[in-house]
Amino acid sequence: MEKNMFHESVNQIEVPEDDVLKAIKAGVSKGNKIKAKQKPRFKVIGASVAAAAVLFVASGFMVPSVGNVMADIPFLAKLYEHDKVAGNLASQQLITELNEKAAFDGIDVTVTEAYYDGAIIGVTFDVKGEVKGNEEEIYAFYEIFDRDPNIEETMELVKLVPSESGYKGHVQLSYPRAELPSESTLPFNIIGIGEINDSWKDEQGKWNFDVPISQLPFETAELGQESELGDYKITFEKLITGKSSTAIEYTLSYPEAGQRVMLDLFDDKGKQIIGGNSDSKLERKTDRGIVTEKRRITIPKVPDSDFIEVQPAIDAGEKLDSVKIDL
Amino acid sequence: MKEAKLVKKAIKGNAKAFEELLILHSERLYRTAYLYAGNREDALDIVQETSCKAFLAIGQLKNEQYFLTWLTRILIHCAYDVLKRRKKETPVEKLVDLPSSNDHKVADNLDLMEAITQLKEQHRTAIILFYYHDLPISEIARTMDAPENTVKTYLQRGRKELKTRLGGEHDGKEYVS
Numbered sequence: 001m002e003k004n005m006f007h008e009s010v011n012q013i014e015v016p017e018d019d020v021l022k023a024i025k026a027g028v029s030k031g032n033k034i035k036a037k038q039k040p041r042f043k044v045i046g047a048s049v050a051a052a053a054v055l056f057v058a059s060g061f062m063v064p065s066v067g068n069v070m071a072d073i074p075f076l077a078k079l080y081e082h083d084k085v086a087g088n089l090a091s092q093q094l095i096t097e098l099n100e101k102a103a104f105d106g107i108d109v110t111v112t113e114a115y116y117d118g119a120i121i122g123v124t125f126d127v128k129g130e131v132k133g134n135e136e137e138i139y140a141f142y143e144i145f146d147r148d149p150n151i152e153e154t155m156e157l158v159k160l161v162p163s164e165s166g167y168k169g170h171v172q173l174s175y176p177r178a179e180l181p182s183e184s185t186l187p188f189n190i191i192g193i194g195e196i197n198d199s200w201k202d203e204q205g206k207w208n209f210d211v212p213i214s215q216l217p218f219e220t221a222e223l224g225q226e227s228e229l230g231d232y233k234i235t236f237e238k239l240i241t242g243k244s245s246t247a248i249e250y251t252l253s254y255p256e257a258g259q260r261v262m263l264d265l266f267d268d269k270g271k272q273i274i275g276g277n278s279d280s281k282l283e284r285k286t287d288r289g290i291v292t293e294k295r296r297i298t299i300p301k302v303p304d305s306d307f308i309e310v311q312p313a314i315d316a317g318e319k320l321d322s323v324k325i326d327l
Numbered sequence: 328m329k330e331a332k333l334v335k336k337a338i339k340g341n342a343k344a345f346e347e348l349l350i351l352h353s354e355r356l357y358r359t360a361y362l363y364a365g366n367r368e369d370a371l372d373i374v375q376e377t378s379c380k381a382f383l384a385i386g387q388l389k390n391e392q393y394f395l396t397w398l399t400r401i402l403i404h405c406a407y408d409v410l411k412r413r414k415k416e417t418p419v420e421k422l423v424d425l426p427s428s429n430d431h432k433v434a435d436n437l438d439l440m441e442a443i444t445q446l447k448e449q450h451r452t453a454i455i456l457f458y459y460h461d462l463p464i465s466e467i468a469r470t471m472d473a474p475e476n477t478v479k480t481y482l483q484r485g486r487k488e489l490k491t492r493l494g495g496e497h498d499g500k501e502y503v504s
Contacts, residue, residue, distance in 0.1 A: 006458035009439045013358045016367060020357045023371045024349045027378025032342050034383060260343050 018284070085172065085300045086122050088244035089115050094216055095122075102207040106130040107193055109207040116184070116213040118242025119175050119298045123188060123211055128166035133195035135162050140169050141192040141200040145176070155201065160193075174278040174298045178249075180218075180240075185210040218242040227312055227320040231255045231290070234263075234312050239325055247298045248308070248325060249282075256289045259314050263297065267305035303327065334391045345382055352395065355460070356402060362455050363406035365444035369413065376405040393469075399460065400470050403452055410448070442492040450485030453478055 089095050100111040107129035115122045131138055138160045147154045160167035171188075189205025223236040233253045240247040252261055265273040283294040299308075307327055312320040330351065336344035349356065353374075360373035381401045388397055443451060449471070456467045464482075468475045 006439075010358050010362065010459050013361045013440070015354050015357050016371075017353070019367075019371055020353045020374055021350065023375040024346060024353060024356075024378045027375040027380075028342055028346045028349070028382050030375075031379040031382030034379075035340075259347065262343070 018286075085117055085120055085244045086113075086115065086124075086170070088301070089117060089122075089216070092243060094243055096212075096214055098211070100209055100211065102190075102209060103129075104206040107207075109190055109193070109209075111188070111209050111211050114186070114211050114213045115216065116175070117216045118218040118240045118245045119180065119247040119296060120172060120242070120245045120300060121175055121186060121213060122170065122172040123186065124168065124170045125190075126163065126166060126168055127160060127193055131167065131194050138162075138167055138194060139192075139196050140190050141196070142171065142188060142190045143205060144171075144173065144186065144188055146187050146189075155191075157196065172300075174280050174296070176280055176282070178282040178294060178296075180215060182215045184213050184215070186213055216243050223248075223325060225323045225325065227310075227323050229314070229318060229320045231258065232261060232312075232314060232320065234261065234320065234323075236310070236323055236325060239327070241302060241327070244302060245298060245300050246302050246308075246327070247296050248310070249294065249296045251292060251294050253290055253292045256286060256291050258291075261320075262313050264311045264313070265297070265299070266309040266311065267303050268307055268309075269305070270309075273299060273303055273308065330394075331391060334388075334394045337385050338388055338391070340386060342382065345385055346378075348394070349378055349381075349398075352398070356398075359399070359402060359455060359459065360406060362440070362443050362459065363403075363451065364409060364413075365440065369409050373402065373405050373409050376408070377402040380405060396462075396466060396470050399456070403470070407448060438493055439489075442489050445492065446485055446488055449473075449481050450488060453481035454485040454489070457482055 086095065094117075095113045095115045097113055098111050102109050107127060110126045110128075111123060112126055113122075113124040125140075127138075127140065139157050140160055141155070141157050143155045145154055156171070158169050158171055160169045162168075186209075188209045188211050190207040190209075191203050191205050192200040193207075219241045221239045221241070223239055225236045227234045231254060235251045236248060237251060238249040240249070250263075254261060263279065265277070267273055277297060277299050279295060279297045281293055281295050285292045305327060307324045309322050309324050311322040314320070330348065333344045333348045333351075337348055356374050356377065357370055360370040360377070361367070364370045364373060377398070381398055384401070388394065443454065446454065452471055453467060456462045456470060457464075462470070464475050464478050468478045471478060471481075473481075
């Protein structure tokens with residue numbers, strides 16, 4: 001067998017470029033999350049939830065099965081206390097109360113609250129019944145949007161908080177599609193409840209919900225501001241201001257073999273806006289070597305600021321002109 | 328940006344630099360994964376797992392110049408994992424994607440791909456690294472954590488297996504010293 005012939009054969013394997021890029025990005029992002037979870041989290045979370053975080057971090061290293069699952073699944077232990085949007089909306093009495101029930105294997109799950117503010121969705125549920133495991137280490141593993149492969153993360157674990165009658169769970173996610181329908185349902189299926197089980201990721205939903213979600217009133221402002229550097233171009237299209245969250249939609253175009261562009265956000269006092277922001281891709285097209293992505297940054301609050309200053313930079317360090325978006 | 332620079336940045340924990348690096352080598356990663364998996368879905372799975380595991384371990388890479396060898400080794404381990412998982416589910420023969428084309432050349436190449444996906448794990452690794460990655464025996468030995476003579480044996484046996492499966496028609500010059 002000759003090398004040339006082998007190469008020729010192998011080079012005929014068609015490479016699905018977009019899917020390979022997606023696989024790489026998904027892998028790195030998963031690795032990044034696992035890394036983040038391995039770092040002490042005291043600095044970024046409030047004292048009231050520090051104890052829970054310590055338990056969670058420690059359990060990841062001490063119990064092998066937890067460690068294994070953590071290596072495979074994005075882990076977002078979002079306790080209700082973390083969710084500023086929910087807190088703000090609750091104080092404004094804007095969260096829809098629900099009473100959607102599902103029962104399986106002696107455990108009842110009731111979806112109790114849902115909100116949909118601008119670009120962020122939140123769901124709260126109660127768990128009652130024969131939940132197995134240590135009360136401080138109870139998890140729910142759920143899937144959203146029927147594991148749609150076009151959405152980056154569709155399976156997550158959430159740590160449940162003991163309540164008077166059982167446990168309470170709360171999830172929050174950025175709406176991953178471009179359109180923001182006024183009325184929608186969120187396919188939300190819980191696969192496992194209790195001690196983390198490795199087999200969960202191969203199982204189907206047992207407590208299945210179509211959570212009705214009404215879009216809270218939000219305002220959209222057209223922006224049309226641009227920043228450009230060589231082949232890199234960012235157009236800020238829209239500002240979405242919800243009752244308790246803010247989102248900026250933008251279009252980014254860059255050469256296919258080019259570098260990534262990072263956006264840093266600052267308030268009118270020059271203070272960086274960080275904590276819970278998400279920057280998600282809504283669409284991606286490649287035409288003659290130029291990639292065009294429609295993206296949305298979601299900030300889980302309405303900043304107390306006259307404007308948001310966006311500072312784009314290419315990975316190599318070169319900066320594009322910053323843009324001020326009036327709030 | 329030069330690759331060496333990216334590797335340095337990646338070792339320091341820069342996720343974007345690391346991603347750039349993988350993108351630079353994406354075709355080779357995917358095609359190597361495909362040689363193990365024989366189908367697109369599993370190959371993509373292998374690429375994703377490799378990206379995750381390599382990112383978690385990049386801080387431990389001591390010698391920048393061996394980045395690609397190191398990455399390939401991770402990919403091979405991930406490929407073995409996927410193969411193991413799959414063995415429990417479906418016979419390997421059924422997993423090679425079949426082409427719709429009747430083109431004779433494509434069919435020939437497919438035979439080769441299919442034959443490779445049926446080789447024993449170590450033989451397959453030696454063959455892929457030697458013929459596709461163009462690595463010298465010493466480097467293959469490093470990647471596979473095996474003595475050079477063992478690698479030569481793997482190559483000889485792998486070639487023999489391939490020859491049997493392909494009916495001997497693709498045999499040509501010997502390159503192994």
